[in-house]
Amino acid sequence: MANKIAVLGSLNVDTTLSVQRMPAPGETLAVAGVKHAAGGKGGNQAIAAARSQANTLFIGQVGRDEAGQMMLKTMKDNNVDVSHINEDATVPTGSATILLDANGQNEILVFGGANQSITAESLNLKGIADLDFLITQFETPQAAALAAFTEAKAAGVRTILNPAPAHEILPELLPQTDLIVPNETESALLTGIEVTDLDSMKANAAAFKRMGIPNTIITVGSRGAFFATAAKTGFMPAYKVNAKDTTAAGDTFIGALASQLKRDFSNIEAATQYAQRASSITVQRYGALPSIPTRDEILNAEG
Template identity: 65%
Template structure:
């Protein structure tokens, strides 16, 4: 039985500009290459879940424009159920501009567009879809009021909720009370808890703080080093696979989507699911572009041999 994963999230057309290095303030640089692809944290996570074998649904909003139609078709190409994607008649589809340097580091500018127009009542209207899921995942590229509504509905139906608090933002404390698993990177975790992530003791302190805030389970992703986890059953650290990173865009999104495809709703297999998620994200960083480089289950399994 494959996991049923529903993602509430953002749909952006990503334009990537390749540069030798990041420009300084006031400096003009020429770009070496320009490419466009489907993206957005929500869309990337959904595609990662679907390609890793999960039965995936998407809740989101696009504009009545070519970019919106392109985003919906892109998700359908990966077998994702798009029936809960709404078209906004007045606001355009979200977009992102990614500066990517020769070292594989990126800087990203995001225009929220129709992603920012998702209303709590629109989420409540697809309660039946949320109720069918094993996991509901969301991020902060859509409004927090929609997240709170979705997670509240999910908890009513015993659906496990996963929050990726990215990009980092001031968070409605009510959201954390209906979050089963929070998955920040080290800087996002520090912003939410006020505790700098430097070593295992500080990670344990972050986990304790999240428990105080109402979230029992935590995964902190630490770039090329690996991931820390803490659940009711204990905590640990899963090292990352050493690879030559070409483009780190969507590495974190791949990690979360792939994780949700393998995780049991009670999180009892978190350590093995984390190894799978690390493997998937290590493949993503070796390819260019967000969505094009997200691996399939066959690729992840082949790399695991």
Template identity: 65%
Template sequence: MTNKVTVLGSLNVDTTMRVKRMPLPGETLQAENKSSAAGGKGANQAVAAARAGAETSFIGKVGKDSSGQFMIESLQDDNIDTTCIATDETVGTGSAFILLDEEGQNSILVYGGSNQQVKKEEVVAAEDKIKNADFLIAQFETPQAAAVEAFKIAKANGVFTILNPAPAAEIDPELLKLSDIIVPNETESATLTGIEVTDEASMVANADKFKEMGVENLIITVGSKGAFYSTKAGHDFVPAFKVKAVDTTAAGDTFLGSLSSQLKPDLSNIAEALTFAQRASSIAVQRLGAMPSIPTYEEIVEANK
């Protein structure tokens, strides 16, 4: 059965500058290459879900500019339903500027633009897209008030809510209570719980802390090492696949989107879904760019052979 996934999130045009190494404070370096592509955490996650086989819809906002039209068309190229993407008449489309070094590590500056203008009423207007989904995903590149509204609609209609608290920020306690699962990386998890992620015991302590905050289920992504999960049924660590990374820009988004395409709302197949997501992410980091690097279902399955 095909999962139906709705993503509330950001739409950014990414400009990537390739450099030998990161500049020091006050230092000017020559960029070796410059390229632009569709991106934004929300858009990347939606594309990852769609390419991995999910029926995907998007809730977000763009500016009244060529970048906004480019973003909508980019999602439509992956058969994502864009009818709930609003247009802001006064604020431009979001953008991100990515420095990428020879080791595949990145530093990113994000301009929120119209992403920061997503309002509750636009979420309410997308109620049908939320009600008819199996999973609703939100991150922190759009306002938390919009996510709270969306998650309320989801919970009232039995839709499983996935919160990706990235970039890390102080979380509205109400949003945590409305989240069925939270998916931070190890840095974000430590920022939110105050417990550094160093080993399995500290991951379990993070899970316990999130339960105190109102979230029963947790996945912590630990870069090239893998992912830890904790549910009512227990906890475990799923190792990542060893590959040579050339660009880690959309690794986490690829992981989350492809996870949502395979996961069952009762979490009964979480280990298998995580393995699938890890494989998808391992393909993405071997390619350049955010959205262009995200693999299809066929590529993920083929890599498993």
């Protein structure tokens, strides 16, 4: 039976600017190409889950504008339930400008817009008790995340926190989180322990456990991903591919992971491997949402 997942998060219209290299301070560079697409960490994660055949619901907000209508249509077209997305007439839909260099690396500037006007009171949490997992990130206010996670946990729903972009976490949010999934930079910022090797990854997981979060996955880019639960700890090497664009790789990982993960985390190794495979496909393609693979593509990928 497919997992039932909700993502509380951001919806942005992405503008990707292709450049040969990143500009130095004060420098003007020519842009080789411009592309527009639906995105936002929340949107990416939800579509990644849906394309891996999870029953996926989105909780969020767009502006009452053309960009917002585009985002709603994109989510519907990707089999994501949009009944819990609000429209805010006072602020525009969120947006992101992505600088993408010739090596596939990116720098991203985000305008929160309607994503940042979400409040605990504005959330539509109807039916949350029917979920297997609730996911959120930090492109929407933590106060809203706290309200949603608290209600979810009370109903026995598992909660997954992707602390990106990295911010100090509300102390009250920590014990409401079942699984935290940072990258190595975000993990180090939150724990104060630099991620360099397996021992340092274990130390980060122990630090999160002391904070009240029992399960950890740390993604380390082209190296792979570390996972730690009460029952199992390990490292899953990344698949070796020619990366063209790393945009949405982490979001693909989280959505794909949640689509496969069991509520008791007993299959965390297999789910991490599946998520790694999904991310390895994403980085070989350009764009955010267009690069996210389907379940069939993941299962049939070579390597």
